[in-house]
Amino acid sequence: MRINPRFKRSSQLAVASFAISSMVASGLVAQTMEEKGFEVAARSDRSDRGFGDSRADLTMILRNAAGKESKRTLAIHTLEVADESVGDKSLVIFDSPADIDGTALLSHAKILDPDDQWLYLPALKRVKRISSVNKSGPFVGSEFAFEDFTALELNKFDYKYLRAEACDDLQCDVVERVPRYEHSGYSRQVAWIDQTDFQIRRVDFYDRRGDLIKTLTLGEYRSYEGGYWRTHRMEMVNHQTKKSTDLLYGDYTFATGLSDDDFVKNALLRIR
Amino acid sequence: MISSRTRSSGSDRQATGTPRPAHGPWLAQGQRLIVSSVLGWALGALGLGALGLGADAARAGELDWSGSIELELRSFLSDPAFPDQLRGGQGSVVLAPELGFKTEDRRHQFRLVPYLRLDGRDDERSHFDLRQAYWRYVGDGWEILAGLERVFWGVAESRHLVDIINQTDSVEDVDEEDKLGQPMIALSTSRSWGTLALYVMPVFRERTFSGRDGRLRTPLVVDTDDAQYESSAEDSRVDLALRWSHFLGDWDVGVSYFYGTGREPRLVPAATGDRLLPFYDVIQQIGVDVQYTRGAWLWKLEALAREGQGRTFGAAVAGFEYTLYQVKAAADLGLLAEYLWDDRDDFAPPTAFEDDLFLGARLALNDTQDTTVLAGGVVDLDERSWAVLIEAERRLTDHFTIEVESRLFLDVSEEDLLAAFAADDFAVVRLAYHF
Numbered sequence: 001m002r003i004n005p006r007f008k009r010s011s012q013l014a015v016a017s018f019a020i021s022s023m024v025a026s027g028l029v030a031q032t033m034e035e036k037g038f039e040v041a042a043r044s045d046r047s048d049r050g051f052g053d054s055r056a057d058l059t060m061i062l063r064n065a066a067g068k069e070s071k072r073t074l075a076i077h078t079l080e081v082a083d084e085s086v087g088d089k090s091l092v093i094f095d096s097p098a099d100i101d102g103t104a105l106l107s108h109a110k111i112l113d114p115d116d117q118w119l120y121l122p123a124l125k126r127v128k129r130i131s132s133v134n135k136s137g138p139f140v141g142s143e144f145a146f147e148d149f150t151a152l153e154l155n156k157f158d159y160k161y162l163r164a165e166a167c168d169d170l171q172c173d174v175v176e177r178v179p180r181y182e183h184s185g186y187s188r189q190v191a192w193i194d195q196t197d198f199q200i201r202r203v204d205f206y207d208r209r210g211d212l213i214k215t216l217t218l219g220e221y222r223s224y225e226g227g228y229w230r231t232h233r234m235e236m237v238n239h240q241t242k243k244s245t246d247l248l249y250g251d252y253t254f255a256t257g258l259s260d261d262d263f264v265k266n267a268l269l270r271i272r
Numbered sequence: 273m274i275s276s277r278t279r280s281s282g283s284d285r286q287a288t289g290t291p292r293p294a295h296g297p298w299l300a301q302g303q304r305l306i307v308s309s310v311l312g313w314a315l316g317a318l319g320l321g322a323l324g325l326g327a328d329a330a331r332a333g334e335l336d337w338s339g340s341i342e343l344e345l346r347s348f349l350s351d352p353a354f355p356d357q358l359r360g361g362q363g364s365v366v367l368a369p370e371l372g373f374k375t376e377d378r379r380h381q382f383r384l385v386p387y388l389r390l391d392g393r394d395d396e397r398s399h400f401d402l403r404q405a406y407w408r409y410v411g412d413g414w415e416i417l418a419g420l421e422r423v424f425w426g427v428a429e430s431r432h433l434v435d436i437i438n439q440t441d442s443v444e445d446v447d448e449e450d451k452l453g454q455p456m457i458a459l460s461t462s463r464s465w466g467t468l469a470l471y472v473m474p475v476f477r478e479r480t481f482s483g484r485d486g487r488l489r490t491p492l493v494v495d496t497d498d499a500q501y502e503s504s505a506e507d508s509r510v511d512l513a514l515r516w517s518h519f520l521g522d523w524d525v526g527v528s529y530f531y532g533t534g535r536e537p538r539l540v541p542a543a544t545g546d547r548l549l550p551f552y553d554v555i556q557q558i559g560v561d562v563q564y565t566r567g568a569w570l571w572k573l574e575a576l577a578r579e580g581q582g583r584t585f586g587a588a589v590a591g592f593e594y595t596l597y598q599v600k601a602a603a604d605l606g607l608l609a610e611y612l613w614d615d616r617d618d619f620a621p622p623t624a625f626e627d628d629l630f631l632g633a634r635l636a637l638n639d640t641q642d643t644t645v646l647a648g649g650v651v652d653l654d655e656r657s658w659a660v661l662i663e664a665e666r667r668l669t670d671h672f673t674i675e676v677e678s679r680l681f682l683d684v685s686e687e688d689l690l691a692a693f694a695a696d697d698f699a700v701v702r703l704a705y706h707f
Contacts, residue, residue, distance in 0.1 A: 062640050064640070070640045070670070071670065096670065097667060097670045097671070097706070098338060098340075098670070098671055098706030098707055099340075099667060099673045099704070099706040100642070101338050101706070102338075114567075116519070124424050124449060125422045125423065125424045126424045126426075127424075128427075129427075129519070129524045129563050129565050129570070130565070130570075131565060131567065131568050131569070131570065131595060133567050133568050133597070134568075134595070134597045134598075134604070136597075136598065137597050137598055137602065137604065137638065138602045138638050140642075141602075141638055141639050141640040141641075141642065261412065261413055261462060264462050264467070265467070265517070265519065265524075266460065266462045266467045266517075267462075270381060270408060270410060270415070272336065272370075272372055272383070
């Protein structure tokens with residue numbers, strides 16, 4: 001699991017997609033909707049390559065159907081892994097509510113296989129390897145499922161281009177993506193990706209029965225040094241339960257000196 | 273049975289029954305802990321100084337302050353089995369602040385976690401400890417820690433078999449999960465082949481036991497003021513431990529070695545016949561813990577071989593944890609089963625887990641209050657006695673949590689180690705404020 005607003009990840013097919021787009025440009029082959037969908041997703045994904053490592057604090061606001069709010073604060077450390085056949089490494093450290101202060105989750109993301117995950121329980125000083133097949137379960141009682149946070153590596157989905165349409169002030173490509181990994185709670189997702197900065201602006205999630213279950217809106221994008229875009233506000237609304245969860249990100253810092261040493265099991269013991 | 277090795281460590285000890293100086297034992301112990309932690313921090317300060325940091329680093333560092341205050345009400349459901357034991361309710365208060373400091377580069381870390389329980393009914397349960405009080409320096413791929421720390425090893429749920437660094441704070445609860453801070457110097461390195469850690473432990477911590485007034489005790493009171501040691505250095509023997517741990521794909525593996533004063537005491541009748549004395553042997557132990565994580569299954573094994581307490585013996589816990597995700601709405605149901613085996617003879621500290629089966633279920637509602645319910649029981653396959661646990665916890669507000677727990681000892685045969693607890697079924701409520 002990775003709580004990351006970059007709703008996209010670099011992957012090995014970037015080169016292939018570049019080749020496809022070159023061929024399309026030179027008119028050698030007709031492009032299918034699947035190829036075009038992949039190309040749009042890959043372009044968005046590619047815009048984030050080379051960020052290295054980052055840290056961010058975030059506030060999570062959980063709202064029930066009656067509008068009653070509860071709040072959590074956490075920190076996220078991310079390490080980009082150069083090897084594209086595996087995903088990034090991440091560390092989520094809880095700060096509040098106070099009773100879970102210091103609880104942490106270490107993830108080594110994979111592309112199609114379940115991630116490697118360890119939970120750190122500070123009361124016992126215990127590091128416990130946990131199952132990561134619970135993709136569709138709620139993350140800490142929120143409207144975000146574990147899989148919504150998982151680094152959305154490009155190759156975790158099959159794509160199909162749907163249409164282009166206006167999204168707020170921007171023009172967006174609308175792409176359907178179908179999870180290729182096991183245990184997903186979704187039959188498909190529809191993503192709106194703008195044509196200016198290539199960032200994801202909205203995602204509709206459809207449950208296994210094919211009904212619309214949730215909508216995610218991503219806003220307050222800012223470009224950091226190096227041209228890396230980050231959203232600072234994600235709002236997930238569950239249409240079936242009427243509950244919602246907002247993620248409000250603080251400033252990101254990049255090149256913070258994080259290394260592989262900070263993403264090993266033993267590193268969990270020195271969080272606090 | 274230990275006559276030749278038993279030495280009295282103090283001829284002026286009071287016989288049980290005469291009043292002890294109020295809170296004397298834990299103050300003396302507290303002083304030793306403070307000395308240990310101050311030494312750890314002094315090393316830290318030296319480290320800072322040697323690296324030319326000091327004041328600048330301190331100014332730019334990160335201070336972290338948290339902790340909890342807990343009210344506990346424990347209620348025993350039956351009349352006590354032994355004279356002088358309290359009946360009915362037992363209230364106590366726990367104060368557990370946590371203070372941490374890291375230098376800006378996060379290389380130096382200081383941590384202080386004092387722990388104080390004041391119990392209304394049992395003086396021996398009122399105690400002070402330093403759960404953590406250390407300085408740690410994090411190098412590139414290695415780290416060193418000096419001071420008091422809690423170290424956990426293992427994978428099983430019903431019994432923490434290979435976990436040996438820290439002494440059990442057994443007046444807290446009977447689950448052996450509460451531990452005293454262990455003075456140590458620990459050096460570890462994490463490499464591509466795993467993590468290797470060396471622990472040098474210059475001070476031994478004695479196990480805590482309920483006092484005369486307390487429930488959940490042996491028929492004769494354990495006199496913690498008169499502990500006996502095999503080592504002539506008594507509680508100042510330098511103990512050593514080594515552990516390698518790693519993960520390869522779906523496997524997490526740890527191998528550990530311990531050489532020092534064993535944390536489990538034998539309980540030996542005093543010559544006066546009116547109390548038990550804890551006797552601590554020097555042991556060597558090799559432990560292994562393995563977890564295989566596949567899909568919704570966690571397969572677990574902990575095993576050890578120990579020399580120095582009676583005949584060399586083996587012990588193991590093996591089992592699984594299987595989770596049914598979203599069994600009802602967002603709720604997850606975990607099913608646990610573990611088999612416990614222990615081969616020790618009568619010259620070793622007694623265990624309740626010689627041939628036992630643990631069955632349990634954990635329900636996590638995954639709501640915003642993190643409501644969880646755990647129910648489980650250990651059945652002795654020879655004696656058929658049951659030790660049952662039911663536990664539920666929930667967050668009430670951003671700062672308050674509540675926990676309800678009950679332990680029942682059912683059909684306990686007189687042969688069983690748990691026989692002493694047979695009348696001590698209890699229910700407990702804990703209300704905690706976290707800051």
